[in-house]
Amino acid sequence: MMATRAARKAKKATRRPASHRTWALGYLAVATVIFVVYQYALPWEGLPLPIYDFLQLWLPPTSINEALVYVICALGLNVVVGYAGLLDLGYVAFWAIGGYCAGWFMSNFFEQWNFHGLSSVASTEPGLHINFWLVLVIGGAVCAFFGVVIGAPTLRLKSDYLALVTLGFGEIIPQIFFNGEDINGFNLSNGTKGITRLDPIPTGVKDLGPFDFGSKFVIFVLLAALMVFISLQLRRGRLGRAWLAIREDELAASMMGVPLMRTKLASYAVGAVAGGIGGVAFATHVDGVYAERFNFSISIFLLAMVVLGGMGNVWGVILGAFILSWINSTGLPALGDTFNTQFGTDIDFPSFTFLLFGLVLILMILFKREGLIPESRLRMVLHEGDADEEMKPAHEEEK
Amino acid sequence: MALSSELVLDASNISVQFGGLLAVNDVSFNIPKKSVVSLIGPNGAGKTTFFNVLTGLYKPSEGKVMFGDREITDLPPHKIASIGLARTFQNIRLFGLMTAEENLLVAMHSHLKSGITSTILRTPRQRKEEKEALDSAREILDFVGIGKWASEYARNLSYGDQRRLEVARALALKPEILLLDEPTAGMNPQESSVFVDFVHRVRDARDVAILLIEHDMSVVMSVSERITVLDRGEKIAEGSPEEIRSNQRVIEAYLGKAASEGRGK
Ligand SMILES: Nc1ncnc2c1ncn2[C@@H]1O[C@H](COP(=O)(O)OP(=O)(O)OP(=O)(O)O)[C@@H](O)[C@H]1O
Ligand SMILES: [Mg+2]
Numbered sequence: 001m002m003a004t005r006a007a008r009k010a011k012k013a014t015r016r017p018a019s020h021r022t023w024a025l026g027y028l029a030v031a032t033v034i035f036v037v038y039q040y041a042l043p044w045e046g047l048p049l050p051i052y053d054f055l056q057l058w059l060p061p062t063s064i065n066e067a068l069v070y071v072i073c074a075l076g077l078n079v080v081v082g083y084a085g086l087l088d089l090g091y092v093a094f095w096a097i098g099g100y101c102a103g104w105f106m107s108n109f110f111e112q113w114n115f116h117g118l119s120s121v122a123s124t125e126p127g128l129h130i131n132f133w134l135v136l137v138i139g140g141a142v143c144a145f146f147g148v149v150i151g152a153p154t155l156r157l158k159s160d161y162l163a164l165v166t167l168g169f170g171e172i173i174p175q176i177f178f179n180g181e182d183i184n185g186f187n188l189s190n191g192t193k194g195i196t197r198l199d200p201i202p203t204g205v206k207d208l209g210p211f212d213f214g215s216k217f218v219i220f221v222l223l224a225a226l227m228v229f230i231s232l233q234l235r236r237g238r239l240g241r242a243w244l245a246i247r248e249d250e251l252a253a254s255m256m257g258v259p260l261m262r263t264k265l266a267s268y269a270v271g272a273v274a275g276g277i278g279g280v281a282f283a284t285h286v287d288g289v290y291a292e293r294f295n296f297s298i299s300i301f302l303l304a305m306v307v308l309g310g311m312g313n314v315w316g317v318i319l320g321a322f323i324l325s326w327i328n329s330t331g332l333p334a335l336g337d338t339f340n341t342q343f344g345t346d347i348d349f350p351s352f353t354f355l356l357f358g359l360v361l362i363l364m365i366l367f368k369r370e371g372l373i374p375e376s377r378l379r380m381v382l383h384e385g386d387a388d389e390e391m392k393p394a395h396e397e398e399k
Numbered sequence: 400m401a402l403s404s405e406l407v408l409d410a411s412n413i414s415v416q417f418g419g420l421l422a423v424n425d426v427s428f429n430i431p432k433k434s435v436v437s438l439i440g441p442n443g444a445g446k447t448t449f450f451n452v453l454t455g456l457y458k459p460s461e462g463k464v465m466f467g468d469r470e471i472t473d474l475p476p477h478k479i480a481s482i483g484l485a486r487t488f489q490n491i492r493l494f495g496l497m498t499a500e501e502n503l504l505v506a507m508h509s510h511l512k513s514g515i516t517s518t519i520l521r522t523p524r525q526r527k528e529e530k531e532a533l534d535s536a537r538e539i540l541d542f543v544g545i546g547k548w549a550s551e552y553a554r555n556l557s558y559g560d561q562r563r564l565e566v567a568r569a570l571a572l573k574p575e576i577l578l579l580d581e582p583t584a585g586m587n588p589q590e591s592s593v594f595v596d597f598v599h600r601v602r603d604a605r606d607v608a609i610l611l612i613e614h615d616m617s618v619v620m621s622v623s624e625r626i627t628v629l630d631r632g633e634k635i636a637e638g639s640p641e642e643i644r645s646n647q648r649v650i651e652a653y654l655g656k657a658a659s660e661g662r663g664k
Pocket of ligand 1: 417420422440441442443444445446447448450489
């Protein structure tokens, strides 16, 4: 009995690093399948029409790419919320800033200036045209800057106040863009009209326009993979341990030499970078930036993804982001269409999105608080009662 | 053993006020290099509060704390910890969902150098640093006798092992002074007497001075080179164990306590 348990434990210990590898392979395998289906099977004449219709209704390429943008952002938020345990209710601000970086630096919007930075756009085009890959870096950097500016004064606060301040930040930034049509005569954001038509994404082989779903899918998959990689590397290093320690016991962490401010700020900045990158990606996905899209519900939406998937576990967060994004963009509308044509009703299913999310969150908190794919550490606490075998103090296992 | 006159810590005229309560009242206190000194006193005497001043958690309303020849009164806690003052907590405050060795690695945070980029890229230097830190953590865990639980979550350890882990974590800071707040609380007499040897072993092998808050008089008397007694925030006596044992004010402070609360220790 005892020996088997010890053996199981040993196995568990050695399996731990490999399991991330398994997940990573799984992620890439699923991505490859999706890519092949949408790049080759879907345009194929021989594909039976029902299958084609089914995929177009229930899993159109846009919904997958949109979900991936959410994945990128949710992974960033996970560093803040899941790793360091800080409640950030204004994450949409970073998404917006990233989006506007794409709008500003990849379009004709600033006609008064003419600057081309490694862009594939004809040099006669007015406006700022910077290579998409550089804009990703710029978007990330600008967001990191804002993350530090916002974080430095607020991260000193107790977590409840932090939530309030970030909430305010998430309201203010989109408002600035919303009303930024005329700031002392300067048009910052084109207000409600937004900025449309972004430069194509140069890849060296060909330029990707708004309808190159397949190639952009690959780019988004890789960006999300990069975020996963960064999260996992940071997590097992010096900084990741300090985040976890702060999440566990802030006071004890500071007594052990962990500088609270700097460490929290680092998590906030890393999260902000991901938000910026996600913002740039989203802008290229919808081929524009629209101020009204950046609202509070996105912050909550992202938070729900992190909670649903499993706070602190990147694979859970990916799953959570995919599920919720899909329900929002495709699942509910498609269900509504099917239902309404079937029964001749006229119910507005998408309007129930947030009711559904609220329900999902409540059910999660009640029955599966650690998320769909929990972080191993959290599973331990939250199911204390039902798994008391695992809970026995270690020394008792010797007996 | 004669105390060397060189001081590693010197706190002078410390007062701490909580609203109307003077929790620590004009207490001066020092720690000679590599000594083992104790702070005792009835419940609520202000011992933990005094600890919290030394470690930077509370700022005293009066007085200053010198660490060597550096003033640390106004330094933030993490700074004080990283320059060599490590503590354990009266109520165990481990990082429960981290393994024993991770607990120690957290305490090494300020001694490690790798930043965000080198961690993401896992540069050879970062890997070397991590490996050395891990080796050192395991060595300390072995030293306190819980090496076999290195990769066990802290919350799964037995109470006694958690106490040891607290000491190990503090040692991971490579401190010059180790502050132990009631480390034998909850131990049986036999465990306590083992602990006395342990304290000396730590002092000798790790080159630290040890300041102990302790209720168990047999531990205090056998381990301390000097004892300081606090009562209601004031220092009422200081001296060798023999002097303290026969000090009238100390006896009164404790008997008063014993009579009202039946505390016999
Ligand atoms: N943060 C605080 N705010 C207000 N009062 C406090 C605070 N911390 C301690 N006190 C009070 O200060 C006094 C001294 O408390 P302290 O914890 O230092 O005592 P102690 O000597 O460590 O006692 P014990 O042996 O019970 O641990 C007590 O009356 C306590 O209630
Ligand atoms: Mg105390």
